[in-house]
Amino acid sequence: MTMNHAEMVEKNRKFTLASWKTQAGWDPITIEKAEGVYFWDVEGKKYLDWSSQLINVNIGHGNKHVIEAIQEQLVKFCYCSPSIATEARARLGELLREIIPINNCKVFFSNGGAEAVENAMKMARLFTGRQKIITRYRSYHGATFGAMTAGGDPRRLANEPGIPWIRYVHGPYPYRNPIYRGRTVEEGEKILADLIEETIHYEGPKNVAAIMLEGYSGSSGILQGGKVFWDRIQEICDNNHILLIIDEVMSGFGRTGEWFGINHQPQVKPDIICLAKGITSAYVPLGATAVSGKIASYFDDNVLWCGLTNSSQTLGCAAAVANIEVYRRENLIERSRKMGEILNAELMKLKEKHLSIGEIRGIGLHFIIELVKNRETREPMSPFNSALTEPMQKVGKILQKNGLSTLIRWNWIFCTPPLIITKEQIQEGINIIDEALNEADKFYQG
Ligand SMILES: Cc1ncc(COP(=O)(O)O)c(C=O)c1O
Structure with missing residues (x-):
């Protein structure tokens, strides 16, 4: 490694362009190594890869x-x-x-x-x-x-x-x-x-x-x-x-x-x-x-x-x-199905606990949490095709702070980890999301 975190971010921003965003708003995390369902930034902070990056690293990192x-x-x-x-x-x-x-x-x-x-x-x-x-x-x-x-x-x-x-x-x-x-x-x-x-x-x-x-x-x-x-x-x-x-x-x-x-x-x-x-x-x-x-x-x-x-x-x-x-x-297709049942059950428990969850959708290791301001009106926590609103931004920040990397789009949180994820690692992710949803619940208008 020759670059520290600050230099890496600065040079990435100065010399390259980022996808789908205003460049001024790009504040990337970094990555130095990855193994299994985890990756580490250049300062040694560990992240659980809850989205398999762009829902593509299905077999996990470093196989x-x-x-x-x-x-x-x-x-x-x-x-x-x-x-x-x-x-x-x-x-x-x-x-x-x-x-x-x-x-x-x-x-x-x-x-x-x-x-x-x-x-x-x-x-x-x-x-x-x-x-x-x-x-x-x-x-x-x-x-x-x-x-x-x-x-x-x-x-x-x-x-x-x-x-x-x-x-x-x-x-x-x-x-x-x-x-x-x-x-x-x-x-x-x-x-x-x-x-x-x-x-x-x-x-x-x-x-x-x-x-x-x-x-x-x-x-x-x-x-x-x-x-x-x-x-x-x-x-x-x-x-x-x-x-x-x-x-x-x-x-x-x-x-x-x-x-x-x-x-x-x-x-x-x-x-x-x-x-x-x-x-x-x-x-x-x-x-x-x-x-x-x-x-x-x-x-x-x-x-x-x-x-x-x-x-x-x-x-x-x-x-x-x-x-x-x-x-x-590694029987990953079957494993996706089995681990998906565990993930689904855990997400449903979160739904019982957090009013801000409007709907959970998915199958296998392919789930989404849809957040709403009110379960009756189904008003999304962040509207379709707009910049992330304060609650979604806050949820994203808490997830990142607590070491969970995933995709957040409008009022959706993607739960799409690598297919090699274990039951314990699912629980680890669920616990981090659980805490972040306490913040989302504060914006619930019931
Ligand atoms: C369903 C689907 N089709 C096509 C694409 C485009 O793939 P790529 O980004 O590799 O060009 C994506 C990317 O997310 C996708 O989800």
């Missing part, structure tokens, strides 16, 4: 098997042109075919989630000869120009008008979406899906290449539809020959207690699946777009107009192979 696999590949060669065949790429393609819920899928590799989404949209449009892609409000699909427009997340607004062929629809959110008022969740889901079908009819079904949805909603707020919703989405796709693109960038690789979020709805048959994040647990960047055998064979005789200097990057492929081995050897 020896993955590090050795990367080192082994590094020594052999680090890079080759994507037109050259490699063992790492071959092994990864084969492993992905075993776990991805698409028959005879073939995979195109990229550098991250946004690129996986860009290539999914390109391939859907090339294969169908149709133009439009239907996505849901609030969803996030990445920050490149097309993926940004495809996301219904408000971050896209700074890039408007974006690409012209995206159409948004409302998605499941029983806690707030007015469609659900006075109805059961199933009734609400049915109406929601009927409206999506109606939107498609207005847009012209023959102009719609694909519907793109997150396999399990993530940064959009863990807002997931149930069986009624997904049955109808599949039906709408089938009836109109529209492809179904499932974005598993965040929800893939055990996050929700299944290999992929969409595995919770086994009747759904995606045509294309987008992957990144947990594919390598971010040890090396990698994205992937998996397409059905039918779509893949279309490109046997039609040019695949997709390409990247770092497509099938060898270190990324080697890291992903080793990651999948870790998920399997």
Whole structure:
């Protein structure tokens, strides 16, 4: 180490730009080392990584098997042109075919989630000869120009008008979406899906290449539809020959207690699946777009107009192979499910204790706490798409002070730790959140 905390922060701020914020408001913590579910800043302060960084370090930090696999590949060669065949790429393609819920899928590799989404949209449009892609409000699909427009997340607004062929629809959110008022969740889901079908009819079904949805909603707020919703989405796709693109960038690789979020709805048959994040647990960047055998064979005789200097990057492929081995050897998918039950039970206890908790949503190790000023009115503790209000800022400061690192967005606290977390470590995180929520409760207006 050559830099102390102050110098590191100062130079990061002086010479580099930070994502999604005014630069003047960037006050970063630092990191020197990471191990398991913890990391340490340069002054030795320990943090529990309650969000797996950006919900991507699924296997935890410092996994020896993955590090050795990367080192082994590094020594052999680090890079080759994507037109050259490699063992790492071959092994990864084969492993992905075993776990991805698409028959005879073939995979195109990229550098991250946004690129996986860009290539999914390109391939859907090339294969169908149709133009439009239907996505849901609030969803996030990445920050490149097309993926940004495809996301219904408000971050896209700074890039408007974006690409012209995206159409948004409302998605499941029983806690707030007015469609659900006075109805059961199933009734609400049915109406929601009927409206999506109606939107498609207005847009012209023959102009719609694909519907793109997150396999399990993530940064959009863990807002997931149930069986009624997904049955109808599949039906709408089938009836109109529209492809179904499932974005598993965040929800893939055990996050929700299944290999992929969409595995919770086994009747759904995606045509294309987008992957990144947990594919390598971010040890090396990698994205992937998996397409059905039918779509893949279309490109046997039609040019695949997709390409990247770092497509099938060898270190990324080697890291992903080793990651999948870790998920399997350490039973991390099952572990996510089991630890998720413990996390859920603990979060429910917090809900009983803290009036400021409006709703807890999630599954596996993929949970969110939604804070409100009043349980009747459901007024959010911090409004959608605005700077964090005082209560959320205070909650964030207490969590940080007490050594818990996580994502806070509007009135949401993400609870998405690495899949290797133990029962004791869950309790450690819950205790820190418990204390922070005492502060949130002071802003409750009951
Ligand atoms: C569902 C989903 N899709 C795509 C992306 C974009 O991934 P990346 O930031 O690797 O481009 C994200 C990132 O959070 C995501 O959650």
